[in-house]
Amino acid sequence: MTPLLELDDVRKHYPVHQGLILRRQVGIVRAVDGVSLRIAVGETLAVVGESGCGKSTLARLALRLIEPSGGTIRVEGRDVTRDGRAALRPLRRQMQVIFQDPFASLNPRMSVEEILAEPMLVHGIGDAASRAARVRELLGLVGLASYHADRFPHEFSGGQRQRIGIARALALSPKLIVCDEPVSALDVSIQAQVVNLLKDLQAEFGLAYLFISHGLAVVKHMADRVAVMYLGQVVETAPAKVLYANPRHPYTQALLSAAPVPDPTRRNARPALDGDVPSPMNPPPGCRFHTRCTVAQARCREEAPxxxxxxAGHEAACHFAETIPAFTRFGDSVRHPRLQARLALYEQKRAAMNAAGTTAA
Incomplete structure (x- = not known):
């Protein structure tokens, strides 16, 4: 079956200039550097990674809101990589977006009815009466009442504003919705409501989601497949159940180990990530993750995997994906010597602090 959205070796590089009068290029920021992804009809593909890894840039590329530096973008098999504004106009109805900040993404001077009717006005859909009826239908779909149409964004809570944003994304009956961290600004209880709403709407209308997030618990509940990004590249992709049960890239294992555990008596066997993300202007040679990797070898510093x-459906960009220690989430022994040494040092410091506290008491 033809994918709904297909990205093939897509890149986005930003030149960095210096000087006010005699401007010259001094570098390139490789925000997205050779990403290939596919989203089927009705599927949720989640993209996860640390801040600055290129997730949101990838989302804007998928929507053709920015021009790619290279690669190919196809929608339902049609190459739209170099299409101009006129050719992209029909595409806009098929691809919509839900933003991270539910307040900043809504015009405070417009009522909810005007906000939801605006996409239909822009695309010349229906008359005033049909648009008003559609607005009330959209409010019902997202769990709001019809009388909310006359109110303004500041009169709603954060969760209600995000529901309005979801209703606006549904206004044109799209096939794909890009969700750019749609619940990260909401309370935990409200996050669950919004995620469940998105899943219900997907089941009802056959929507496909490109779900951008750094919340691994949300992704586990939401995604069919997961792609993990690091420094502008996808380092692992797999069905969600496979990835969470058996991650094979050290970066994915570190992300999962850093996720909070609801039981304070249990802790992850693998420590969280050390060090900072390298600059995308000057990524490390070889494997870009080798400067923070606990299993890196000489080959990793020289050869890019x-x-x-x-x-089956599982890909990883690691020379040793098949042989690295299996992911151990809770309570198991740490198998890599460097990790063992770090964990032992941590235990010594904690014992010393406990002893000092007992002596002081």
Missing amino acids: GLRPIG
């Missing part, structure tokens, strides 16, 4: 299949 490509994304390659390691199982």
